[in-house]
Amino acid sequence: MEMFWQTTIAGLETGSLYALAALGLVLIFRTSDIINFAQGDMAMFSTFVAFTLFNYTGSYPVAFIGALVFAAIFGFLMERVFIRPASKANLVSKMIITLGMIMIVGGLAGAVFGTDSLYFRKALLADNITLGGIVVQPNALFIISLTLVIMAVLFYVINRTKVGIAIRATAQNENTARLMGIPVLRIYSLSWIIATVLGATAGILVAPTTNVSINMMAEIHLKSFIATVLGGFNSFIGPVVGGFILGVLDNMVGLYISLKWKTVIVYGLLIIILIVKPTGLFGQVHRKKV
Amino acid sequence: MNILWVEDLSISFGGLKAIDNLSFAVEEKSIYGLIGPNGAGKTTVFNCISRFYTPDTGKLLFRSRVNGTIKEYNLLDFAVHQVIGIGLARTFQNVELFKSLTVLENLMVGEHIRTQGGILSQGFNLPKVRKEEKRVREKAMQVLDFLGIAHTASQLAVSQPYGIQKLIELGRALLSEPRLLILDEPAAGMDHTETEELAGRIRQIRDEFGITIFLVEHDMGLVMDICEKICAISFGKKLAEGTPQEIQNNPAVQEAYLGKGDEEYAS
Amino acid sequence: MKHLQSKPVQYVLLGLVFSVIPYIIPIPQSTMTILNTVVIYAMIALGFNILLGYAGQISLGHAAFMGLGAYLSAYLTGKLALPFLLSLLLSGLIPMLIGIMLGLIALRLEGHYLAIATLGFGVAVQQIFVEWLAFTNGYSGVRAKYPSIFGFEFRSRESFFVLAIAVLVLLCIFAYNLLKAKTGRAILAMRDSVSAAQAMGINIYKYKLVAFALSAFYAGIAGSMYMHLIRFTEPTQWGIGLSLNLLAMVVIGGLASIGGSIVGSVFLVLAPEIIKEVPGLADIKNLSYILTGATMVLAIMFFPHGLARLGMQWRSYLSKRKKNAAVNI
Numbered sequence: 001m002e003m004f005w006q007t008t009i010a011g012l013e014t015g016s017l018y019a020l021a022a023l024g025l026v027l028i029f030r031t032s033d034i035i036n037f038a039q040g041d042m043a044m045f046s047t048f049v050a051f052t053l054f055n056y057t058g059s060y061p062v063a064f065i066g067a068l069v070f071a072a073i074f075g076f077l078m079e080r081v082f083i084r085p086a087s088k089a090n091l092v093s094k095m096i097i098t099l100g101m102i103m104i105v106g107g108l109a110g111a112v113f114g115t116d117s118l119y120f121r122k123a124l125l126a127d128n129i130t131l132g133g134i135v136v137q138p139n140a141l142f143i144i145s146l147t148l149v150i151m152a153v154l155f156y157v158i159n160r161t162k163v164g165i166a167i168r169a170t171a172q173n174e175n176t177a178r179l180m181g182i183p184v185l186r187i188y189s190l191s192w193i194i195a196t197v198l199g200a201t202a203g204i205l206v207a208p209t210t211n212v213s214i215n216m217m218a219e220i221h222l223k224s225f226i227a228t229v230l231g232g233f234n235s236f237i238g239p240v241v242g243g244f245i246l247g248v249l250d251n252m253v254g255l256y257i258s259l260k261w262k263t264v265i266v267y268g269l270l271i272i273i274l275i276v277k278p279t280g281l282f283g284q285v286h287r288k289k290v
Numbered sequence: 291m292n293i294l295w296v297e298d299l300s301i302s303f304g305g306l307k308a309i310d311n312l313s314f315a316v317e318e319k320s321i322y323g324l325i326g327p328n329g330a331g332k333t334t335v336f337n338c339i340s341r342f343y344t345p346d347t348g349k350l351l352f353r354s355r356v357n358g359t360i361k362e363y364n365l366l367d368f369a370v371h372q373v374i375g376i377g378l379a380r381t382f383q384n385v386e387l388f389k390s391l392t393v394l395e396n397l398m399v400g401e402h403i404r405t406q407g408g409i410l411s412q413g414f415n416l417p418k419v420r421k422e423e424k425r426v427r428e429k430a431m432q433v434l435d436f437l438g439i440a441h442t443a444s445q446l447a448v449s450q451p452y453g454i455q456k457l458i459e460l461g462r463a464l465l466s467e468p469r470l471l472i473l474d475e476p477a478a479g480m481d482h483t484e485t486e487e488l489a490g491r492i493r494q495i496r497d498e499f500g501i502t503i504f505l506v507e508h509d510m511g512l513v514m515d516i517c518e519k520i521c522a523i524s525f526g527k528k529l530a531e532g533t534p535q536e537i538q539n540n541p542a543v544q545e546a547y548l549g550k551g552d553e554e555y556a557s
Numbered sequence: 558m559k560h561l562q563s564k565p566v567q568y569v570l571l572g573l574v575f576s577v578i579p580y581i582i583p584i585p586q587s588t589m590t591i592l593n594t595v596v597i598y599a600m601i602a603l604g605f606n607i608l609l610g611y612a613g614q615i616s617l618g619h620a621a622f623m624g625l626g627a628y629l630s631a632y633l634t635g636k637l638a639l640p641f642l643l644s645l646l647l648s649g650l651i652p653m654l655i656g657i658m659l660g661l662i663a664l665r666l667e668g669h670y671l672a673i674a675t676l677g678f679g680v681a682v683q684q685i686f687v688e689w690l691a692f693t694n695g696y697s698g699v700r701a702k703y704p705s706i707f708g709f710e711f712r713s714r715e716s717f718f719v720l721a722i723a724v725l726v727l728l729c730i731f732a733y734n735l736l737k738a739k740t741g742r743a744i745l746a747m748r749d750s751v752s753a754a755q756a757m758g759i760n761i762y763k764y765k766l767v768a769f770a771l772s773a774f775y776a777g778i779a780g781s782m783y784m785h786l787i788r789f790t791e792p793t794q795w796g797i798g799l800s801l802n803l804l805a806m807v808v809i810g811g812l813a814s815i816g817g818s819i820v821g822s823v824f825l826v827l828a829p830e831i832i833k834e835v836p837g838l839a840d841i842k843n844l845s846y847i848l849t850g851a852t853m854v855l856a857i858m859f860f861p862h863g864l865a866r867l868g869m870q871w872r873s874y875l876s877k878r879k880k881n882a883a884v885n886i
Contacts, residue, residue, distance in 0.1 A: 035669045037617075037676075086858055091668055092613055093857050096808055099617070100857070103801055103850025107843035115842070218797075222680055225673045233669075260688050267681035271662060274674060278666050340756060374758040386753035388746045390813075399746050403758035405739045409767060412738035413731040415565075419738055462757065 005134045007255045008248055013140040015247020016147035020202040021224035022231065022239035023154065024195030029233060030171035031191040034083060034094045038101035040221025042078065043199030044214065045105055046071040048113040050204050051120050051212045060121065064204055068197050075196025076189055084188070110214050120207035143205050150201070151240055154194070158236060167191065219263075223250065226270045232283025242281065291353060291360065293318040293470050293502045294339070299348035301338060308334045309345070309526040316470070316519075318355065321496055321503045323517035325510075325537075327546060331526040332506040333383060336474055340380045341370040352378060354469045375403050377469035381459045383478065387447040394443040396458050397430035400465030433461045437491070453484050464495070471495070473505040477512050485509060489516045514538070522546075564815075565730040572726040576719040589714035590786070591826055596721040597782050598822035600728055602806045603815065604775025607732060609804070610812030611744045612768035614664070615672045617800050618679030622652040622773045624686060624795030626780025628693050631701040631790070641704040641785070645724075648781035649774045656773030657766060664765040679800055686792035698791035701784045711785075721782055728775060729815055735771075736815075744768060745813075798846075805853040811863025820865045825849065 021039065028036045036042075050067030054060060082097055089097075123146075126138040158164040169177040170187045178184050203217055210216040224239075227246045231238025249269070254262045273280070294316040301309045309331045316322040326332050337343045339350060350365035354377045363376050379400075388396050398405075405426055407419040434440040437457045442450055447458055456476065463471055476492070477485045489512055496503055507513045513520060514534045522529040522537055524546040530537055537543055560566050579589060601623055608614050626648040633644035663674035686693045693699060704711045704720060711717045735741060743764050746754040751761060784790055802825055810821020829845035832838050856863060862870050 029669075035672065037672070082854060089857070092609070092615055093861070095615055095669065095672060096804065096857050097854050099801060099804055100850040100854035103805070103853070104847050107847030107850060110843040111841055111847065218680075222677060225676065229670070229673060261684075263684045264681045264688075267677045270674065270677050274662050274666065274670065278670060342752065342755075371755045371758050371760045374756065380756050382753060382756075386750040388742075388749040388753065390745045390749055391742060395742055399742050399754070399757045399759070402739065402743060407739060409735065409740060412740055413735045415734040415738075423738060459753075462753075466757070 002133050002135075003255065006136075007251045009134075009136060009140055009144075011248030011251035012144050012244060013137075013247070014206075014250060015244035016144050017202040017206050017220050017243075018223045018227045018247050019240045019243030020147055020150065020198045021220050022227040022243045023151070023236065024198035025224050025228050026231075026233060026236060026239045027167075027191045027198075028195045029228075030236070031167060032079075032083065032087075032188045033091070033174075034098060036192075036195065037095065037098040038078070038105055039195065039199050039224070040217035041102050041105040041109065042071075042074060042196055043203035043220075044212075044217045045109050046074060046196070046200035047120070047203035047207055047212055047216065048109060050200070051118060051207070052113070054120070060123070064123070067200055067204060071196045071200035072193045075192040075194075078196070079189055079192035083192075084185070106214060115214060117211040117213040120204075120212045122208040123205060139208075146201075146205075150198070155237070163190070223247075223266070226266065226273075228280075229270060229278070230273055230280055232280025234279070234284060235282040238280050238282030291318045291355065292316060293353055293355075294504065295349065295351040295353070296335075296339070297349040297351075299335070299338060299345050299350070301334060301343060301345040301348075307526060309338070312348075312523065312526065312528050314521040314528065314531055316502060316504050318353075319496065319500055319502055320518045321492065321516050322505070323513045323520040324504070324506045324523065325508075325513055325520060326523040326529075328508075329525075330523045332523065333474060334526075335523075336380065336472055336506060339365065340378065340472060341365060341368055341373050352376060352470070356469075374466050374468070377467075378472065379463035379466045379468035379470075380472040381456075381463055381474055381476065383474040385452070385455045385459050387455055387458060389446070389448040391447060392444050393439070393447050393450065393458055394427065394430050394434070396447045397433060397461050397465050398426050400462040401426045401429060403466070430461075430465060433464050436464075437461050452479055456480070456488075460491075464499075464501075468501060470502045470504060473503065475506055475508065477507055477509040480509075482511075485512050488512065492516055564733050568726050568729045568733070572722045576722045579715040579718055584715075586714055589718065591830060593714060593718055593721055593786050594783075595822050595826045596718070596725050597779050597786065598803075598806060598826060599819045600725055600782065601776045601779035601803060602810065602818035602822045603725075603728055603732055604772035604779075605803055606807045606810075606812065606814070606818045607736075607744075607775075608768045608772035609807055610814065610817070611736065611741070611748060612765055613668075613748045614765055614768065615668060615804075616675040616769070616772070617672055617797065617804075618675035618677070618682070619772065619776050619803050620795045620797070620799035621679045621682035622656060622776035623780035623783070623799070624682065624790070624792075625652045625655070626777030627784040627790050627795075628686065628699060628780075629777070630781035630784045631699045632692060634702055634785075635700075640706075642706055645704075645778060645781050649777040652777035652780070653770050653774040657770045660766045660769040664762060664769060676797075679795075679797060683792055683795055686795060693792065696791055696793075698789055701788050701790075703788070704785045717786055721786075724778065724782060728778070732771075732815060740764070740767065802849065805849045808853045809849075809856045809864060811865035812861070814863065814865050817863045817865035820863070824852075824864065 021043070025036065025039060028034060046067050049070045050063045053066045054063035057063060078101065082101055083094070086094060086097055122139040124139040124142040128135050128137050130136070158167055166182045166187055169180065169182055170184050174184055202220055206220060207216065223246055224243070227242035228239040230246060231240065231242030250262065250266055253265050257265060292315040296315065297313045299309055299312040300307065312335065324332050324335060334343065338345045344366070352363045352365050354361050354363070365373065368376065388399065406422045411419045431440060431443060434443055437460065439454055439457055442454060447455065450458065477488055480488060492503055493516060495501055517534060519532065520534055520537045521531045522540070522543045529542045529546055530540040601619065605619055608616060629651055630644050630648040633639045633647055634641055659674065659678055663671045687695055711720050743754070743759045746757065746759055747761055747764055755761060806821035806825045807818060809824055810819065811817020828848060832845050838844060860867060860870055
């Protein structure tokens, strides 16, 4: 029974990271109509920056915040340089550009930071505590609460502020939003900035488990897609919920069924979702005008 | 015999009811028109009939007379790419040509469902496929001839002037040997002379091939000139159905649509 | 003379010319391996181009189909001792069938769902390569024999080159014929106007499936040929990097163009080799990967018809400028 609860907490921990990454993904998708396939590599790059900052300054908070600042600028630049010029292109072309970005960002990371796998410390270094027979890592609790706080803030912004309305309007119908005077281009930049920062957060928090390396974000990256499909591309809350569900499911499958076939089984889940309800738990089917 | 029977057609988008309990019938071998102000729902009606949309309620029946026997189809049983197989072809308001293909190839697509030869036969260029390609090419050339644009056959469709593009689309639909041809604003963008030519061509298609024509148009001149029966709608609801004379004299139609500028057509 | 106009005849003639060159001019073994690799990548690029360039669908998992072809061929010619040609065919057919199953699910949905489904497929299959020891031997890798047809063993790189070119020419001719016929028109129609294509009776779902199945078949064949060239493989070769490189090959070389697929594979294989020769550049790690990505992005933005039709794009740019200049007078 203890294993069950421990696995659930571990699941919520990884689920938090999936949720962060998935929210970033869907934020960009709903506002600028692009799937940013390079998100994982951009997060990896930001994590390397955090690692480097930590080595120079010895201060974890400085490294964390510094990397987030870097991520904000990074996201802004990527959107301006790669995405903005191609805004009139078709869907496939835009996807191809983000795929090219993977090669550029991933390749640069290897060239600048090297191809080793480096250890990066946890955010919270406190020892494990035991609650009623269950061993709990304070770091895990930190990650889960940080994610919940970030989500609460973002959802407040999206649902209760003027900026949030602008984001939702752009997400629903870009041309109308433009006509209503919403600075759509600035919304693009904003969503890229937020998404990259969310990705960087996920990367820094997962670093102790995966080590900092070129491929560190591969798992979270793939799972963030599955979480978004599970939650629904047309909703903001869906991918977040999907991320948490996926995290718990992932760990449960690893515990009760098989650790080495975990990825394959979870991929099977994606296929089942695509067959049964491709619009996801929270997605709605829209009648398209021809 | 009615070739097309529309009963209580309704469809909503979000909260907006685009078509509201619309009923009308198109007589076989007639030229039938659907008119209405902008936003009345005309193209939506077309899209329901040609199965791009699925209506919320309503009956859509298609009756086809082939070799003496009459077959009745419930259009709602057919997917969008299947309607051409039962004899229903359409054109589009914004001429939807295949940009990468030549004029001839655009027309050849009209014969798609009848073109024989599977993937393997095509890949190995078997004699069966070569014969079929020749047959389809010749059939397409015949239609191009009929429309008077045979000289454009090997040019890219996208590089043709607008008027010819409209003819290419018409030819593509004709190739499928439809029983009912639905034309979505065929005169859009045409001047007076071109519209007159179009009117003649539509009549010719109906007279020579026995194809029923159902068209949506803004150009009152064309509609009143060639349509034998007209249905007028506004805000998705039917205003009136009848001969051009009856429609012109109908006060509800006059109020919603005709207005002062078109008095010259009122005789 | 009219026969020389036909593209299939040109492919055969070009193939004959190229396959004979190594027997006339001595070429070092390492270069022969590079040339063979170019031919093999051209095979998969060809199929992938039908999917991306013609049908407009993105797959991020085609490395999995190629890897499947490789492992299958090793298994079929090895443990099952089947003849090479049969194994080659099966190494194309079985990934094709798997591709059809995946396509049946993912192709009903919008484009980004296919990208995600194939992304996951590539990851999952690579994981299977690692864990299914009975079939793949995991990280230890698997070996294969030289190809042999009716007793003749293709031991030398030169003879393999002839075999590879022969297979490539056949694949080119098949693709060309298919694209010139009803299927090609349907796929291009689908790309240019989905609505009009549907109105003309084209089943969009079916033709997306056809393109996807074909691309998986070509990938499997390429995988089998690769297996019998290098005669060793292990799971790390079949990851997202290869899938991305495949995408880049086709975009850079030229979408919707048979010649473009070949130009693209030449670029992809030669670029790293050229970089190795340049002093200074050779020291920057991953440079060829970065450059390939950058070239792909530039291609999409500035020369969407690819390198193969750069000439055409230049000419149409010049004629547009002439038109504008004339108007301004």
